Amino acid sequence: MVWKLITYTELYTPVPPYKSIYAIGIVENEEGVKRVVRIDRKFFGRLKTGMVGEVTESWSVFGNIPLFIPSGVEAREEKVALVTGGARGIGAAISIELAKSGYLIAVADILRDTEAENTIKAISNAGSKAVFVEMDVSRYESVEEGVKKVASEFGRIDVLVNNAGITKDSYMQRMSPDMWDAVIRVNLTGAYNCSRAVTPYMIKNGGGVIINVSSIVGLIGNVGQANYAASKSGLIGLTYTLAKELAPYGVRVVAIAPGFVKTRMALAVPTPILRDYLRRIPIPRLIEPEEIAKLVRHIIENEALNGIVIPIDLGTTISSLKA
Ligand SMILES: NC(=O)c1ccc[n+]([C@@H]2O[C@H](COP(=O)([O-])OP(=O)(O)OC[C@H]3O[C@@H](n4cnc5c(N)ncnc54)[C@H](O)[C@@H]3O)[C@@H](O)[C@H]2O)c1
Known part of the structure; x- marks a missing residue:
């Protein structure tokens, strides 16, 4: 009938x-x-x-x-994913993986350089569309402006990946207040800024997914990374809280905690430290950015995942890493 x-x-x-x-x-x-x-x-x-x-x-x-x-509206309109730090590394791999699964991609990064151009090209080669949004996640006005641009270009935002991150490593005694602030502002405040700006668009569409890229360092700590570890642990608390606050609106929030991934960030770690780390973990290799991207895609597709932190670390969290 x-x-x-x-x-x-x-x-x-x-x-x-x-x-x-x-x-x-x-x-x-x-x-x-x-x-x-x-x-x-x-x-x-x-x-x-x-x-x-x-x-x-x-x-x-x-x-x-x-x-x-x-009837006739089963297929949703094309969905939109906003990936911060999407120009290169893990963010680029996530952008390309989601493009392959049919998402329109907003690549948000601080600078439109050749790596950003290559990522945009790869997204269109994957059969999707990309818009580049110049955005400094640590500044709320910049985020708000960028998010408005995405919404006016694509009309909606379904997925936010809070991936932008930096390191400024040093032993705590030598870590200046500026080094501390800079890392917290990008890695943690950045995720708050983007989540706050994007959530109204998700609620309007009946739901969405926020994925926070934390780190195993946020779970087990790391010498020389007090600022980074604090920012990544902070992301886990943010994930748990937003997952509770936003569930009634159909928005899921999940954190992932990668071990060392083969990107510029990990390759900046001094070789002896990296080699020593690899010797201690059960599967002694670096993780490919594409392996992280596949997990992000799975989190988006599996609607039972909410309010958790998923390590993807080749067994790092079960090995005994010492200073
Ligand atoms: N590489 C690893 O081993 C590893 C492990 C665990 C977690 N992570 C996390 O994964 C995320 C991506 O790291 P990556 O390895 O791809 O690093 P990367 O340095 O290759 O990429 C980081 C991206 O973030 C962008 N970015 C930096 N500051 C920004 C700002 N203020 N506003 C907007 N964009 C900004 C950079 O321009 C860059 O494109 C980070 O949050 C990092 O902490 C990395």
Whole structure:
């Protein structure tokens, strides 16, 4: 039987104890019978009065309210991923992997250099589209401006990967307050800035995913990296908290904690230290950026993952790394 949507409202305020966002509407069939229905939030932003669909009986936390499934809108519009530090390294690999799975990509980075150009080319070779957003994640105004640009270019933001990061290593006694501040501002405040600016767009679309690129250093510490370790541990607390705050809006938040990945950041580590590290871990090699990218794709696709930190580290966290 065909049902026509005659009115609806999208409800954004999560109401305890149900804590969910949903749309509720009234549908009518050819015989003039009317029913109150629920509509899944995945249809947010695409509902129109007059659209037709099916009604199925369904249980939810609201009770037995039938579900209206609009016809012809199963395939969502193209989704958009914003990857900070997307120009090179892990961010570039994530951008390209998500492009392959059909995402439009906003490559956000501090500088549009040749590496950024190469990443943009690779995204279009993967059959997708990219927009470059010049953004300093440590400055809120810059992030806000960049996020507006993405929204006006692509119309929506479904995934945010907080990947931009820097190191300024030194033993704590020699670490200047500036070195401390700079790392915290990019790695931790940057993730807060981007999450805050992007979340309203996700909520408007009925949900999204935020992935914070932490590090095993945030889990087990590392000599000479007090600022970096604190920023990466901070990201884990941010992940747990945002996962609780944003779940009612359909936004999942997950952190990943990579070991050493073959990028400019890891290759800047003095060779003897890197060699010593590799000798101690169960699988003695560097991780490929593409291996991190595959995990990010999996997190996006697997809707059961939320509020966790996933190490991807060749067994580093089970080995005994000493100073
Ligand atoms: N490489 C590793 O071994 C490793 C391990 C664990 C975690 N990580 C984390 O992965 C992320 C990516 O690291 P990578 O190895 O690809 O490093 P990378 O240095 O190759 O790339 C970092 C990117 O972030 C960008 N960036 C730096 N500051 C920025 C700012 N203020 N605003 C916007 N963009 C900025 C850089 O321009 C660059 O494109 C970082 O958060 C890093 O801490 C790396």
